[in-house]
Amino acid sequence: MAFGFDTIALLALIILLAYTVFGLTGFGSAITAMPLLVLLIPLRMAVPLMLVFDLAAGLLLGLKNRRVVDRKELLRLVPFMLVGMSIGLFALVKAPERLLLLTLGIFILAYCAWSLLLRPEVRQISSRWSMPLGITGGVFTALFGTGGPIYTIYLARRLDDKLVLRATISSLIFISGLSRLAMFSSAGLYGQESLPMLAAFLLPCALAGLYLGNYLHSRLPAARVVQAIWAVLIVGGASLVLRNIR
Known part of the structure; x- marks a missing residue:
C-alpha cells in the first residue's frame, strides 16, 4: 500500500474508535471517524472506505435485531433517502x-451545538418530516456517510422503544450502505489504487470496535461515553473548519 506504517496505525486506531461508538449507540461511526480520516487520506477515499465497514457492521447488528425493526418507518424514509443520496453523490464527485x-x-459543529446547547425536547413528530429529513440525511450519507444523526432525529421522535430504535437505525444504515455501494461503484470510486487492500486490512479493526462497543454498552456510564464522543466531534469539526476556511 502507498501508506507508511505510522499512517496505517493511526487509521486502525480511528476505525477502532469509530466502531466502538457504533457498537455503543447504533450509529455515529462516520461522524466520529471522518474528521480524523481526512487528516490522513483524501475525502473521496475515506467515504467509500467507511462504507465497507458500515456494511459489515450494519449486517451484523441488523441480523441480530431484525425481528424488532419498524418496517413502516423504513418504508417512509428510504425513498426520500435515495433521492438525497443521488444529490449527494453528484456533489461528492x-x-x-x-x-x-x-x-x-460546519455540519459537525452545527450538530454538536444543536444537541448540546439547544437541548431540544424529545416529542412525537408527524410522519411528514420523513421527506425533508430523509432527503437531507441522504445528501449527507452520500457525501460523508454522516446521515445517521439526521435519521436519528426523526426516528427518536417516532419510536419509543430503544431496542426498536437502535435496530431500525442500524437497518436503515445498512440499506443506505447497499445503495451507496452501487452508486459509488458506478461512479468509479472503488477503482482507486490501494483502496481495496486498505479496506481489507482495516476491516478487522472495525469488527473489533463493534464487538468492544457492544461489550461496553451495558458496562460504561452513559454520561461518560457521551462526553467523550462530543469532545472528539467538536475538536474534529473545528479543525476541519479552521483548515479549510483559510
Whole structure:
C-alpha cells in the first residue's frame, strides 16, 4: 500500500474508535471517524472506505435485531433517502474537496451545538418530516456517510422503544450502505489504487470496535461515553473548519 506504517496505525486506531461508538449507540461511526480520516487520506477515499465497514457492521447488528425493526418507518424514509443520496453523490464527485470538508466541519459543529446547547425536547413528530429529513440525511450519507444523526432525529421522535430504535437505525444504515455501494461503484470510486487492500486490512479493526462497543454498552456510564464522543466531534469539526476556511 502507498501508506507508511505510522499512517496505517493511526487509521486502525480511528476505525477502532469509530466502531466502538457504533457498537455503543447504533450509529455515529462516520461522524466520529471522518474528521480524523481526512487528516490522513483524501475525502473521496475515506467515504467509500467507511462504507465497507458500515456494511459489515450494519449486517451484523441488523441480523441480530431484525425481528424488532419498524418496517413502516423504513418504508417512509428510504425513498426520500435515495433521492438525497443521488444529490449527494453528484456533489461528492463534482464539488471541490476543500468546500466539501468545510461543509463537513460546519455540519459537525452545527450538530454538536444543536444537541448540546439547544437541548431540544424529545416529542412525537408527524410522519411528514420523513421527506425533508430523509432527503437531507441522504445528501449527507452520500457525501460523508454522516446521515445517521439526521435519521436519528426523526426516528427518536417516532419510536419509543430503544431496542426498536437502535435496530431500525442500524437497518436503515445498512440499506443506505447497499445503495451507496452501487452508486459509488458506478461512479468509479472503488477503482482507486490501494483502496481495496486498505479496506481489507482495516476491516478487522472495525469488527473489533463493534464487538468492544457492544461489550461496553451495558458496562460504561452513559454520561461518560457521551462526553467523550462530543469532545472528539467538536475538536474534529473545528479543525476541519479552521483548515479549510483559510
